[in-house]
Structures are given as structure tokens and as C-alpha cells.
Amino acid sequence: MDMNAIGKVVNVLGHSRNTIAVTGAGISTEAGIPDFRGKDGIYTKLGENRVMNIINIHAFNQNPAEFYDFHRKYFSFPPVEPSKAHKILSEMEKKGRLKGIVTQNIDGLHEKAGSKKVIAIHGTSNRYICMNTGCQALYNQDYVDNYPAAVPLCEKCEGVLKPDVVLFGENIKDYSQAQEMITSAQVLLVIGSSLTVYPLAGFVKEFSTFYQDLIIINKGRTQLDHAALVKIDGGNTGDTLEEINRQMDLRGF
Ligand SMILES: [Zn+2]
Known part of the structure; x- marks a missing residue:
């Protein structure tokens, strides 16, 4: 573990009043997705x-x-549990060290780990929505799994149910809220994303153009490594975040 880089991150997060995390697939592969x-x-x-x-x-x-x-x-997805990284982020929110999460992931694991302020811009795959615009009732995975036909229908209006994820040709969810959350952050903590998928990558780029406190924890290079104050590459993300959180405890941040 790069203790020098971790020390730097602890210092930056410790002095931030508004840290926002941006998460991508890398955080969920550690949960088995x-x-x-x-x-x-x-x-x-x-x-x-x-x-x-x-x-x-x-x-x-x-x-x-x-x-x-x-x-x-x-x-x-098979029923998986949140990874250590998901759990630490939830704990950091409870301790006031993190104000929110914008995620590209559709697995719902941040919510499952207990994080409260989460914007899932691509939706959530184990939730289903009735396509009838006048209805839009929501259903869970059990309902769909137990539905006796290939295409599940709404029990209220017989409308077709669609997974509540953003498909190609559809707009991302909460576009302006996500943009606002990211660009108004004091420190941005990118975790497990190579920042290649737009519009999220664009929001992070916008942040990095005007502010310096971009921290990236990702295996492999990202599109914005050059703009990052600290880049931590390699190692288990959960272990890295655990160490950051532990040092913040120790230093009374
Ligand atoms: Zn319906």
C-alpha cells in the first residue's frame, strides 16, 4: 500500500467540507459482479x-x-453482498466525511451497504418500472422472477415492465442533480472508474478544470490521471479505503 499517497488523501479529505465520491465498476467487481x-x-x-x-x-x-x-x-446478478469498499463509504457518510455518491453501477450495492445519498445515474437493475406513463408502478426482482410469462406485466394496469435501468436511447437519471453534486464538490473521490463513459466522465472533467482536489483510486489508468492531485493505482479498493478511514479516525478528522 502506498502510505505516502494515503497520508496525502487523509489530509485532503480531513480538511474538506464537501467530499463527493464517484464510483464505477471497479468497486463492484470486488463484490463479485x-x-x-x-x-x-x-x-x-x-x-x-x-x-x-x-x-x-x-x-x-x-x-x-x-x-x-x-x-x-x-x-x-446473483444475490451478492456489498464489498468492503461499499461498506466503508457508507461508514464515511455516517461520520460526515462523505456527502454523497454518484455511481455508474446498476447493482444497488451502495444502498444495500447503507449509503443514503446516492445518485445511480444508470438506474438500478433489480427494480422494474411499469412503462405505462400514467402508472409507473415499481416492482422488485421477486415479482419478475415469479412472473409466469417471459415479459412481466404490471398487475395494476397490464403495462409492460422494464428494468429500471437506463437503456441506450434513454436519458440518464438525475442528470442535473448529478452534475450539480459533482461540480459543487470541494473534493472529488473517484473510485473504480476509468472515466471513459459520458456524461459522468464529462462532469468529472468539468470539476477538474476548475478545482484541483481530484483523488483517483483505480486499477489501471484513467482519462484524468494527469489532473489528479493523488492517484492510487492497484491494490484492493476496500483495503485502501479502510486504511484512509482508519487514519482519519486516528487524526480526529
Ligand atoms: Zn402499471
Whole structure:
């Protein structure tokens, strides 16, 4: 572990009144969730275009059965528990060291770990929403798993249910709230994201243009390494965050 870098992070976070975390796939792979864009991820295996053509709102509207087939095969997560990193971030929020999280992940693990202020800009995969605009009732995974047909329907209005995730062709959720949260941060802590997916990467870039306190914890390089005050590469993210949190306790931050 790079104790020098960790000491620097502790110091910066300790003096920040408004630290926001931005999290990506790297934090959830430590909980056992595959990185869709990693070596064995579906984007790599099937190709970006094929995935985009299926995980697409127009494709969904045209043929929800085919979509659900694909979704069950590639996007249903086994019931996993939050990783150590998720738990430490939740603890940091309780201790006032973190004001919120903007995540690209759709696994709902931040909420499961107890984090309260979370903006999941790509939605949450184990939640389903009725497509009937007048209804928009929400359903959980159990309802869909136990539904007796390939395409689950709303029990109130018979509308088609869609996973409450942002498909290609749809707008991200809470766009302006996410942008506002990131650009008004005093310190931005990026964890487990290579910052290649827009618009999130753009928000972080915007932050780094005007402010200096960007901290990146990620295995491998990111698009904004050059702009980071501290970059911690490699090692287990949970262990790194645990050490940061522990040192903040010790120093009374
Ligand atoms: Zn409905």
C-alpha cells in the first residue's frame, strides 16, 4: 500500500467540507459482479454494437421478449453482498466525511451497504418500472422472477415492465442533480472508474478544470490521471479505503 499517497488523501479529505465520491465498476467487481467492459464482460465478448442494439429502448419497445431473454442471461446478478469498499463509504457518510455518491453501477450495492445519498445515474437493475406513463408502478426482482410469462406485466394496469435501468436511447437519471453534486464538490473521490463513459466522465472533467482536489483510486489508468492531485493505482479498493478511514479516525478528522 502506498502510505505516502494515503497520508496525502487523509489530509485532503480531513480538511474538506464537501467530499463527493464517484464510483464505477471497479468497486463492484470486488463484490463479485463482473465488469461489463472488462476482459470477460459482455461488451468485450459480444461487441459494443451488438450489445447496444439489444440494450436499447427501441429494441425493447419492439420486442420485449427478446430483450428479457438477453437481460436474464447477462444482466441478472446473483444475490451478492456489498464489498468492503461499499461498506466503508457508507461508514464515511455516517461520520460526515462523505456527502454523497454518484455511481455508474446498476447493482444497488451502495444502498444495500447503507449509503443514503446516492445518485445511480444508470438506474438500478433489480427494480422494474411499469412503462405505462400514467402508472409507473415499481416492482422488485421477486415479482419478475415469479412472473409466469417471459415479459412481466404490471398487475395494476397490464403495462409492460422494464428494468429500471437506463437503456441506450434513454436519458440518464438525475442528470442535473448529478452534475450539480459533482461540480459543487470541494473534493472529488473517484473510485473504480476509468472515466471513459459520458456524461459522468464529462462532469468529472468539468470539476477538474476548475478545482484541483481530484483523488483517483483505480486499477489501471484513467482519462484524468494527469489532473489528479493523488492517484492510487492497484491494490484492493476496500483495503485502501479502510486504511484512509482508519487514519482519519486516528487524526480526529
Ligand atoms: Zn402499471
